[in-house]
Amino acid sequence: MNTAEPQPSPDDLDHLGRLGRLGHLGYLSATDALRLFAARELSPVELMRAVIERAEKTEPTVNAFSERLFDEALDQARNAEDRYLGKGGLRPRPLEGIPVAAKEKHALRGRSLTEGSLANEGTVADANHPVVDRILDAGGIIHARTTTPEFSIATFTHSRMWGITRNPWNPEFTPGGSSGGSAASLAAGTSLLASASDIGGSTRIPAAFTGTVGFKAPYGRNPGLGPIAADHYRGDGPLGRTVDDVIAFQNVLAGPDPRDHTTIGPKLTLPTAYEDVAGLRVALCVRLGEYEVHPEVEANTRAAAQALADAGARVEEIILPWTRVDLLTAIAGHFSTTLGAAVEETAERHRELLSSYTLAYADLMKYARTQASYLDALRAEHRLQQQLATAMTGYDALICPTTAIPGWHAGDDLAGEKAIVHGEETVEPLWSAMTLPFNINNRCPVLNVPSGTSSWGIPTGLQIVGHPYDDPTVFRVGKALEVVRPWAYDEVRAWLR
Incomplete structure (x- = not known):
């Protein structure tokens, strides 16, 4: 797709050069791809073919996709190409031609809606999830749907239905969960954007383990699907490989939707350019109270703080x-009466079809309900929220680790009193991720960005926490970190090349 006008910018040409060294278009950022489409230096069809080719190579190991929609995606890419060529009088839309991997729980009409459970085998969605509608309306192309743990209840991604999803940086490790397939796809170069959801860290944990960027929007910012959309711990959001990509995706997802009365208006459109962080007051909290943090995670967190x-x-x-x-009272009283209760209902009917970790979760939630009421949870939530508000007074944002340890093994159910990694005991599984406090404080926007790598061969993540509904500040800090601590995907392991 070549023409004399318009010409690509020097930045575009430089990026294409770096892509040549890397050897694959799958690692092009979404925002760069959009610029190259507009300059007619890259075709959406060329990009889609490259992404599909990458998936054919990496999927046997990574296993990020629950469903491939490649033929349909190529047809949609041709339609996108026509828009960029000005055919039919249609103009390109905000995500026109971008390959987007959608989490399977984000319903796509006429396609499976199993949430990774054999108990739901054969279930087909009769309508699109609001996230899916917004992707499609913006011209994004859903070329694949991504794996999750059963019912998205875990911080890893494997199930009896789809098997084990692995981390592209080190296949011995999980990409995290529950949006593990989405994050693994981004890290493997088999999508440019991916949808995610977060009720206890399901966007941020996979982003941390895969070196990607994930945003937990404040409650009500993005539309969800009932009845779970009424749960104030959860929310749907974007994953990408750069902060700019996540900004572009979030600007598509945000805004009121009549299907979700919790969504707030008017729509917040994030800026695409930000001031630097000079003079910004940032609070650093490594432990978040009583979390035990691995030395490598702490070192990378402190290095990011020093860079700021x-x-x-x-x-x-x-x-x-x-x-x-x-923290335990809040999550026990909350989950045992919401998501946990829903899983219990399924376990009562289809116990023989569920994964062992799902059964353990259902049984634990049943016990938790005898120990903490919903009122107990609200009282604990209020204390935690007030303590965060007090601690952040006088600061513009807070930074802290996303996980307490650098990762855990693929296929591990994290059963037992301690998480076992490399044959050594680490922290208790419940305290291995440091994300749940900000689902309890779910009006706070939280952005995960890479903080470095660990000796375990996978990335580590940093959470940037803003005051309630102050989304732009977390992106301002994230953009600054991307500049002062750049994250290069040409470091990805040779087996992906």
Whole structure:
């Protein structure tokens, strides 16, 4: 698709050069792809073919896709190409021609809606999820749907239905969960954007383990699907490989939807350009109360904090008085009466079809309901929220690790008192991720960005937490970190090349 006008910018040409060295278009950022489409230096069909070719090579190992829609995607890519060529009088839309992997729980009309459970085998969606509608309306092409743990209840991604999804950086490890297939696809170069959801860290944990960028929007920012959309811990959101990509995707997803009365208006459109962080006050909290943090995760977190300080931010370390008792009370009383109760209902009818970790979760939630009421949970939530508000007073944002340890093995159910990694005991599985506190404080926007790599061969992540509904500030900090600590996908392991 070549023409004399318009010409690509020097930045575009430089990026194409880097792509040549990397050897694959699948690692092109979505925002760069859109610029190249507009400049007619790249065709959506060329990009889609490259992404499909990459998937054919990597999927036997990564196993990120629950369903492939490649033929339909190529047809849609041809339609997108026509828009860029000006055919039919139709103009390109915000995500025109971009390959987007959709989490399977985001219903696609006429396609499977199993949530990774044999108990739902054969279930077909009769309508699109709002996230899917917004992707399609913006011109995004859903070329694949991605794996999750059963009912999206775990911090890993494997199920009896789809098998084990692996981390492209090190296949011995999980990409995390529950949006593990989406994040693994991005890391493998088999999608440019991917949809995710987050009720306890399901966007941020996979983003951390795969070196991608994930956004937990504040409650009500993006539309969901009932009845679970009424749960104030959860929300649907974007995954991408760069902060700019996540901004572009979030601007498509945000805004009220009549199917979800919790969504707020008017729609917030994020800026695409931000001031630097000079003068910004940033609180650093490594432990989040009583979390035990692996030394490598702590070192990478502190390095990110120092980079912000070197860029002119005023970074100060703080201590949060959060206790395990309050956190446990909040999540026990909440989940045992919401998601846990829903899983229990399925377990009562189809126990023989469920994964062992799902049964363990259902049984645990049944017990938790005898120990903490919903009122107990609300009281604990209120204390945790007030303590965060007090700690963040005088600061523009807070930064902390996304996970307490650098990862866990693929296929591990994380059963037992300690998570076992490399044959050594680490922390208790419940405290291996540091994301749940910000589902309890779910009006706070949280952006995960890469903080570095670990000796385990996979990335680590940093959470940037904003004040309630102050989304732009977390992206301002994220953009700054991307500049001062650039994250290069040409570091991805040779087996992906």
